Amino acid sequence: MKPSVQSPEKELRFTRSGQAVIFWLLAAMLAGTAVTLGLTSLYRDINPDVPHPAWMILPLVAAIFLLRLAVRMTRHACLILTPMGVEIFPLWRPEQGMRLVLWQEIDAVEFDDRMTQMTLHFDAAKTSGVHVSLRPIRAYLREALAKAVRGRLEGEIGRLEI
Numbered sequence: 001m002k003p004s005v006q007s008p009e010k011e012l013r014f015t016r017s018g019q020a021v022i023f024w025l026l027a028a029m030l031a032g033t034a035v036t037l038g039l040t041s042l043y044r045d046i047n048p049d050v051p052h053p054a055w056m057i058l059p060l061v062a063a064i065f066l067l068r069l070a071v072r073m074t075r076h077a078c079l080i081l082t083p084m085g086v087e088i089f090p091l092w093r094p095e096q097g098m099r100l101v102l103w104q105e106i107d108a109v110e111f112d113d114r115m116t117q118m119t120l121h122f123d124a125a126k127t128s129g130v131h132v133s134l135r136p137i138r139a140y141l142r143e144a145l146a147k148a149v150r151g152r153l154e155g156e157i158g159r160l161e162i
Contacts, residue, residue: 020073020074030060030063076089081149107123
């Protein structure tokens with residue numbers, strides 16, 4: 001049984017959908033390769049040099065694995081902004097590796113020029129904090145993430161336009 005979120009309207013979820021595109025494409029190419037190998041094996045009686053149909057299992061298994069990974073990246077969050085703070089989830093075993101950074105812990109936030117990295121500073125001297133890679137998130141959503149985090153830290157409560 002999955003735990004339910006008490007107030008889903010009060011949180012912003014950011015998935016790894018930008019990173020998942022590569023895995024969707026690779027899965028599609030490998031599935032196409034498996035189908036091609038399967039269909040060409042029908043003509044083994046005409047051309048014995050055509051690969052055996054069992055060879056289609058390798059790209060098919062790899063395509064299924066990549067497809068499951070792409071679905072996981074697309075559906076599951078890597079960052080969630082909640083009223084409590086920022087929840088950071090790793091790709092593998094997110095239940096054990098999840099990190100919650102409370103809003104009260106964050107003194108400042110910093111984004112690099114290309115919006116590929118977010119740094120949550122815990123003190124004014126910026127000597128401790130958390131670095132979060134934003135590359136898995138789609139590029140157009142990174143601006144919304146920056147606006148939401150900066151707005152929350154400045155105490156502004158407003159509507160986020162995506």
